[in-house]
Amino acid sequence: xxxxxxxxxxxxxxxxxxxxxxxxxxxxxxxxxxxxxxxxxxxxxxxxxxxxxxxxxxxxxxxxxxxxxxxxxxxxxxxxxxxxxxxxxxxxxxxxxxxxxxxxxxxxxxxxxxxxxxxxxxxxxxxxxxxxxxxxxxxxxxxxxxxxxxxxxxxxxxxxxxxxxxxxxxxxxxxxxxxxxxxxxxxxxxxxxxxxxxxxxxxxxxxxxxxxxxxxxxxxxxxxxxxxxxxxxxxxxxxxxxxxxxxxxxxxxxxxxxxxxxxxxxxxxxxxxxxxxxxxxxxxxxxxxxxxxxxxxxxxxxxxxxxxxxxxxxxxxxxxxxxxxxxxxxxxxxxxxxxxxxxxxxxxxxxxxxxxxxxxxxxxxxxxxxxxxxxxxxxxxxxxxxxxxxxxxxxxxxxxxxxxxxxxxxxxxxxxxxxxxxxxxxxxxxxxxxxxxxxxxxxxxxxxxxxxxxxxxxxxxxxxxxxxxxxxxxxxxxxxxxxxxxxxxxxxxxxxxxxxxxxxxxxxxxxxxxxxxxxxxxxxxxxxxxxxxxxxxxxxxxxxxxxxxxxxxxxxxxxxxxxxxxxxxxxxxxxxxxxxxxxxxx
Amino acid sequence: xxxxxxxxxxxxxxxxxxxxxxxxxxxxxxxxxxxxxxxxxxxxxxxxxxxxxxxxxxxxxxxxxxxxxxxxxxxxxxxxxxxxxxxxxxxxxxxxxxxxxxxxxxxxxxxxxxxxxxxxxxxxxxxxxxxxxxxxxxxxxxxxxxxxxxxxxxxxxxxxxxxxxxxxxxxxxxxxxxxxxxxxxxxxxxxxxxxxxxxxxxxxxxxxxxxxxxxxxxxxxxxxxxxxxxxxxxxxxxxxxxxxxxx
Numbered sequence: 001x002x003x004x005x006x007x008x009x010x011x012x013x014x015x016x017x018x019x020x021x022x023x024x025x026x027x028x029x030x031x032x033x034x035x036x037x038x039x040x041x042x043x044x045x046x047x048x049x050x051x052x053x054x055x056x057x058x059x060x061x062x063x064x065x066x067x068x069x070x071x072x073x074x075x076x077x078x079x080x081x082x083x084x085x086x087x088x089x090x091x092x093x094x095x096x097x098x099x100x101x102x103x104x105x106x107x108x109x110x111x112x113x114x115x116x117x118x119x120x121x122x123x124x125x126x127x128x129x130x131x132x133x134x135x136x137x138x139x140x141x142x143x144x145x146x147x148x149x150x151x152x153x154x155x156x157x158x159x160x161x162x163x164x165x166x167x168x169x170x171x172x173x174x175x176x177x178x179x180x181x182x183x184x185x186x187x188x189x190x191x192x193x194x195x196x197x198x199x200x201x202x203x204x205x206x207x208x209x210x211x212x213x214x215x216x217x218x219x220x221x222x223x224x225x226x227x228x229x230x231x232x233x234x235x236x237x238x239x240x241x242x243x244x245x246x247x248x249x250x251x252x253x254x255x256x257x258x259x260x261x262x263x264x265x266x267x268x269x270x271x272x273x274x275x276x277x278x279x280x281x282x283x284x285x286x287x288x289x290x291x292x293x294x295x296x297x298x299x300x301x302x303x304x305x306x307x308x309x310x311x312x313x314x315x316x317x318x319x320x321x322x323x324x325x326x327x328x329x330x331x332x333x334x335x336x337x338x339x340x341x342x343x344x345x346x347x348x349x350x351x352x353x354x355x356x357x358x359x360x361x362x363x364x365x366x367x368x369x370x371x372x373x374x375x376x377x378x379x380x381x382x383x384x385x386x387x388x389x390x391x392x393x394x395x396x397x398x399x400x401x402x403x404x405x406x407x408x409x410x411x412x413x414x415x416x417x418x419x420x421x422x423x424x425x426x427x428x429x430x431x432x433x434x435x436x437x438x439x440x441x442x443x444x445x446x447x448x449x450x451x452x453x454x455x456x457x458x459x460x461x462x463x464x465x466x467x468x469x470x471x472x473x474x475x476x477x478x479x480x481x482x483x484x485x486x487x488x489x490x491x492x493x494x495x496x497x498x499x500x501x502x503x504x505x506x507x508x509x510x511x512x513x514x515x516x517x518x519x520x521x522x523x524x525x526x527x528x529x530x531x532x533x534x535x536x537x538x539x540x541x542x543x544x545x546x547x548x549x550x551x552x553x554x555x556x557x558x559x560x561x562x563x564x565x566x567x568x569x570x571x572x573x574x575x576x577x578x579x580x581x582x583x584x585x586x
Numbered sequence: 587x588x589x590x591x592x593x594x595x596x597x598x599x600x601x602x603x604x605x606x607x608x609x610x611x612x613x614x615x616x617x618x619x620x621x622x623x624x625x626x627x628x629x630x631x632x633x634x635x636x637x638x639x640x641x642x643x644x645x646x647x648x649x650x651x652x653x654x655x656x657x658x659x660x661x662x663x664x665x666x667x668x669x670x671x672x673x674x675x676x677x678x679x680x681x682x683x684x685x686x687x688x689x690x691x692x693x694x695x696x697x698x699x700x701x702x703x704x705x706x707x708x709x710x711x712x713x714x715x716x717x718x719x720x721x722x723x724x725x726x727x728x729x730x731x732x733x734x735x736x737x738x739x740x741x742x743x744x745x746x747x748x749x750x751x752x753x754x755x756x757x758x759x760x761x762x763x764x765x766x767x768x769x770x771x772x773x774x775x776x777x778x779x780x781x782x783x784x785x786x787x788x789x790x791x792x793x794x795x796x797x798x799x800x801x802x803x804x805x806x807x808x809x810x811x812x813x814x815x816x817x818x819x820x821x822x823x824x825x826x827x828x829x830x831x832x833x
Binding site for chain 2: 048095099112131142146206242450496507
């Protein structure tokens, strides 16, 4: 086993990992940073974010308004100290990206342009046309090339953390081009590996989003938090699930059912707004959870349009005009034509809700710390409780910047102060165990299960049991199914026994991670007998603040289902209230 | 639902086992709206799990799945199977790169070259965050915006006849990125990039065959960028000659 010694190791080189690495390199060039990822940085899924990043910049806006939108959008499950810190830091981080060269779209006077986004009372979403995440990722990646203290390990697949005396000491990763195992020893580890949307069958998420970092921390004894909150984005292309940004609606696009009727007005988001006029925080600019739920109700009423890929409604942008679409939504036009054969300039685009984002993740606090000394997490991997029960669009790109920088500062302070002795033999013992787990999987023979088969059963079970609407019965079925699938997972046999770029092996490891995290989603949802934000129970339709104004924690229990526990929500100045997205709301 | 029959003829190479790459053939029944990547995923999931290739986003933005399809560099996720209906499509790794395994190529050369052109904002004095944003007019943005669209898929390198002949050539995507920053009104680093861009294997190695722009799945037009870069390099050289170096 090869050994790499570093000061701070970051797993994941998307937006969150890169921002963190730059923050360390900029302020402490004497610290060695190892940046490890299973893909090259520019392949990270940050690239697929389209609409933009929220931050208060214009004179008509205020930090209080951004705070209120975020807390209400999250159905009061956000930690309000975290939200406060976030809205305050957000503009600085977006300005920093401007200074690093992000090609933000501009007003005619040269100032940055902002667009409306769902659930936001004021226009505050900075954007680079409809490729905001792509540009943020490449700006960060290219900027990171400036810093000699950042050493990248591209295409290294991280398997598990090493922990001694309750402290995180590093991890074991496999170099994908050789199959060689590496033991990374670090004084602090920051996980930035993204979400786990690929556990669902129909998702905007890229193939790489398999929750590896979240599962690693979970196995090491760090709880996940609020995993039952899964965001369905209301507008995905039918066959592929490709995202059509909320910016479509921000720019004036509307949703219509089979009769051409703008049905959102029937679900507490009316009255209907004039076509081509965007009225903030109502109708199509309501929050994602409400819009996806409205689709489900329309489906029940028979108002959706049946297609060979399932039921759909229409996202109509035909009134926006070619010039506006080409300027503000060029990617949306390209994607619709390429992947759905529909030109949004000429025809409404058939869409349906699609799994997009996990509000839950590794339990972290306002300092991006986990419960384990020396281990930090940031971005979709983490749950700092900014987003509560439903994330507002354009808060997550800003989140990874704000908390990337914060994680860096706190990891640096930790590394400077940590005096705990490093037990090398203990770490090596663990590393050997991790290696043998991989070797066993690689060499196992006589198995009858297939990766694709188990993956499909897992995904279908989650969609059926833990989708937009859930019940005790459907969730219990899913929980049972997941326990069964975890047992059957042990019967997988790999056909590929080779060392070089063995994607059979990596897919098996990814599936193992997804299965473990899927249990935290389903078990958390089963235990939460209320409806809040993205978690909707047909058998418990109301929000229950007495019992469930709490974060769900899930603890790993080996082969068994997780142990569920709860954690207080931080409420500072906004007591739980009513989410009002009607046009009459104040 | 209508189906399409295609046959994928995929280059296979396992350096631990194979002396030479060879082709393996997979007939695939596809849905008519599939891309070649979907057909490859079908093979991977249901026919031959040992097949190795890179992919992630399936929306032509992560740049992972560049391959040669019938000799032309393309993103597998953006190549419709209907273009290859009822016939054989030959899938090979991107040309001009060493093969790591099957359709996976070694990218180290590009990663090194990208870093060498200093693809980041260089300022004589950093602007502080308190001073707010750089003002940049829509016209100033337009000067370089197109060149920011590169997804590093490397299709342009696979198409470039000069890169095939002269591996030292910095090549279309990396040089385009140098030009992108040179053209950004927030940047003052043109002189810092000059050495790399102006050396023989820099912009001047481009023979303006234009293949790069033809195959670019994001319409970046690297060939156009390189011609502009040559002019800028010459101007910079003359400025240096009369003692006006730097931007």
